Amino acid sequence: MALSRRRSYSSSPAALVVAVLIVFLAAAAALVGADDPYRYFTWTVTYGPISPLGTTQQGILINGQFPGPRIDCVTNDNLIVNVINNLDEPFLITWNGIKQRKNSWQDGVAGTNCPIPPGGNYTYKFQSKDQIGTFTYFPSLAMHRAAGGFGAFNVYQRPAIPVPYPLPAGDFTLLVGDWYKAGHKQLRQTLDAGGALPLPDGLLINGMQSATFVGDLGKTYLFRVSNVGLKTSINVGIQNHTLKLAEVEGTHPVQNAYDALDVHAGQSVAFLVVLDQPPHDYAVVVSTRFSPAANLTTTATLHYTGATSRAPGPLPAGPPAGSDWSMNQARSFRWNLTASAARPNPQGSFHYGAINTSRTLVLASSSPVIAGRRRCAVNGVSFVTPDTPLKLADNFNIANVIAWDSVPVRPDGGGAARAGTPVVRLNLHEFVEIVFQNTENELQSWHLDGYDFWPVGYGNGQWTESQRQTYNLVDAQSRHTVQVYPNGWSAILVSLDNQGMWNLRSAIWDRQYLGQQLYLRVWTAQQSFSNEYSIPTNAILCGRAVGLPH
Numbered sequence: 001m002a003l004s005r006r007r008s009y010s011s012s013p014a015a016l017v018v019a020v021l022i023v024f025l026a027a028a029a030a031l032v033g034a035d036d037p038y039r040y041f042t043w044t045v046t047y048g049p050i051s052p053l054g055t056t057q058q059g060i061l062i063n064g065q066f067p068g069p070r071i072d073c074v075t076n077d078n079l080i081v082n083v084i085n086n087l088d089e090p091f092l093i094t095w096n097g098i099k100q101r102k103n104s105w106q107d108g109v110a111g112t113n114c115p116i117p118p119g120g121n122y123t124y125k126f127q128s129k130d131q132i133g134t135f136t137y138f139p140s141l142a143m144h145r146a147a148g149g150f151g152a153f154n155v156y157q158r159p160a161i162p163v164p165y166p167l168p169a170g171d172f173t174l175l176v177g178d179w180y181k182a183g184h185k186q187l188r189q190t191l192d193a194g195g196a197l198p199l200p201d202g203l204l205i206n207g208m209q210s211a212t213f214v215g216d217l218g219k220t221y222l223f224r225v226s227n228v229g230l231k232t233s234i235n236v237g238i239q240n241h242t243l244k245l246a247e248v249e250g251t252h253p254v255q256n257a258y259d260a261l262d263v264h265a266g267q268s269v270a271f272l273v274v275l276d277q278p279p280h281d282y283a284v285v286v287s288t289r290f291s292p293a294a295n296l297t298t299t300a301t302l303h304y305t306g307a308t309s310r311a312p313g314p315l316p317a318g319p320p321a322g323s324d325w326s327m328n329q330a331r332s333f334r335w336n337l338t339a340s341a342a343r344p345n346p347q348g349s350f351h352y353g354a355i356n357t358s359r360t361l362v363l364a365s366s367s368p369v370i371a372g373r374r375r376c377a378v379n380g381v382s383f384v385t386p387d388t389p390l391k392l393a394d395n396f397n398i399a400n401v402i403a404w405d406s407v408p409v410r411p412d413g414g415g416a417a418r419a420g421t422p423v424v425r426l427n428l429h430e431f432v433e434i435v436f437q438n439t440e441n442e443l444q445s446w447h448l449d450g451y452d453f454w455p456v457g458y459g460n461g462q463w464t465e466s467q468r469q470t471y472n473l474v475d476a477q478s479r480h481t482v483q484v485y486p487n488g489w490s491a492i493l494v495s496l497d498n499q500g501m502w503n504l505r506s507a508i509w510d511r512q513y514l515g516q517q518l519y520l521r522v523w524t525a526q527q528s529f530s531n532e533y534s535i536p537t538n539a540i541l542c543g544r545a546v547g548l549p550h
């Protein structure tokens with residue numbers, strides 16, 4: 001598929017047409033990854049009764065399941081997912097951490113896709129291109145995620161490309177999250193009225209409070225843990241067992257051993273556990289973190305085959321409260337530079353620390369009152385979803401939807417907060433520093449679609465340029481979602497190699513819903529299918545794009 005882009009600039013018009021056609025066909029072939037296998041899914045989304053905390057409430061089910069079906073696939077598989085929306089509200093699914101290379105058309109957020117109307121359907125078509133690891137999907141609109149509709153998305157390596165650890169005897173997927181007895185409509189009403197989310201009523205593991213994972217003495221298992229909750233950070237540990245970090249959001253870290261790991265909203269980690277203890281049932285302990293008003297714990301069971309009793313002794317005490325322990329752990333996550341990625345090149349072959357940044361965005365989050373209601377904002381601008389998705393407005397040149405570059409790229413420290421629809425314009429192949437400044441006493445979590453990035457620094461207080469001297473410019477652990485400690489900052493470096501319209505958002509879901517998000521348009525004037533695919537023929541058109549030719 002390595003057609004030279006220059007061919008589309010041949011001088012003769014006939015050659016140009018032929019070349020454009022060839023490039024188009026090549027792009028189409030690339031899109032469906034001719035050599036790579038296909039996996040087809042038909043997902044019907046409905047309401048249905050669930051009782052994760054013992055009382056029945058209305059859940060959002062996919063094919064009758066809560067959580068939704070797990071996707072297990074192999075790097076570069078083509079995924080064709082027909083989502084049929086049988087809810088009474090518009091619906092979209094986003095693929096958390098799946099990079100959608102050249103293809104923000106399939107990202108499934110309000111800025112890229114028209115919602116699937118009640119009774120309608122949309123077929124997502126994308127490739128899990130050059131990624132291996134533990135990901136998730138979830139509904140991106142209208143607080144639906146509070147009712148379910150999320151699931152696990154595991155991408156396995158191709159046989160030809162070894163992972164940097166012996167293959168485990170099995171793997172376990174744990175979707176962990178805070179849970180609320182109130183339904184998504186009720187939570188939405190509370191937020192719309194300017195109120196705050198209530199405290200969570202419980203913590204769930206795979207939609208339950210009683211999951212069991214079974215393994216054999218002496219064998220090693222991979223635990224994949226994702227925080228699919230609305231907002232609460234969690235800590236996970238296993239009684240009398242060591243967790244050896246094996247994968248973080250699609251890249252391989254140095255395999256440090258931990259007693260317990262913090263996982264913040266929207267994040268995933270995978271760790272290896274050797275069943276090297278006397279055969280018993282051991283507690284897998286999950287507890288809330290950074291949630292001073294609600295200290296919840298739930299336990300699952302690691303059952304040794306044949307065991308008949310619980311392990312003696314107390315459950316592990318969680319780590320100390322406050323940021324220090326967690327921040328030190330975050331800094332201890334290191335990229336294994338010699339491990340191979342999804343393609344057979346070392347992860348560290350791209351020396352990110354040696355590249356000059358082209359610009360710096362300093363994004364301060366806040367929760368101002370706008371028009372009498374509490375909202376959340378980035379540098380004073382609270383995102384409001386436009387009637388026409390930004391990606392469509394850009395594609396069709398529809399005026400007055402996008403407010404280009406209308407968010408300050410430094411906190412302006414004063415002006416009244418306002419609502420807006422900002423898109424920051426950036427050039428393809430820029431290398432950018434983004435600093436997330438937390439001005440509140442609540443942990444933040446930030447996610448960027450379309451990318452992973454290097455979190456090079458975490459700190460307390462106000463970020464200043466002198467903090468750059470503390471950055472890890474050698475082996476920061478690449479990931480797609482980064483926490484920002486209360487009244488602290490986190491800095492990331494990101495290589496903008498994926499053209500498209502990408503959501504940069506709070507992974508704390510009430511904050512995202514209330515406007516703590518914006519979009520980055522990564523673009524180049526040289527339009528080419530080798531940089532970005534064109535609008536899918538089945539794209540739903542809504543708002544001011546209704547009736548326009550695809």
Ligand SMILES: *[C@@H]1O[C@H](CO)[C@@H](O)[C@H](O)[C@H]1NC(C)=O
Pocket residue numbers: 082121122123124538539540
């Ligand atoms: C809806 O589903 C049908 C098959 O049931 C499919 O042919 C059609 O393309 C889907 N619509 C969209 C917009 O993907």
Ligand SMILES: *[C@@H]1O[C@H](CO)[C@@H](O)[C@H](O)[C@H]1NC(C)=O
Pocket residue numbers: 163164165253254255256336337338339340
């Ligand atoms: C890093 O990856 C290499 C290559 O797969 C592996 O041999 C090594 O054990 C890993 N190092 C650490 C510290 O995890």
Ligand SMILES: *[C@@H]1O[C@H](CO)[C@@H](O)[C@H](O)[C@H]1NC(C)=O
Pocket residue numbers: 291292293294295321
């Ligand atoms: C929860 O834990 C934190 C830190 O350990 C503590 O400060 C707080 O008082 C606890 N809250 C409740 C309601 O127990």
Ligand SMILES: *[C@@H]1O[C@H](CO)[C@@H](O)[C@H](O)[C@H]1NC(C)=O
Pocket residue numbers: 239240313314315316317
């Ligand atoms: C298991 O862990 C508990 C604390 O979590 C500890 O008290 C006990 O000594 C440990 N048992 C063994 C056999 O290591």
Ligand SMILES: *[C@@H]1O[C@H](CO)[C@@H](O)[C@H](O)[C@H]1NC(C)=O
Pocket residue numbers: 354355356
């Ligand atoms: C980075 O910037 C410095 C100073 O502006 C310059 O000397 C250096 O050549 C640049 N490095 C690269 C790789 O462009």
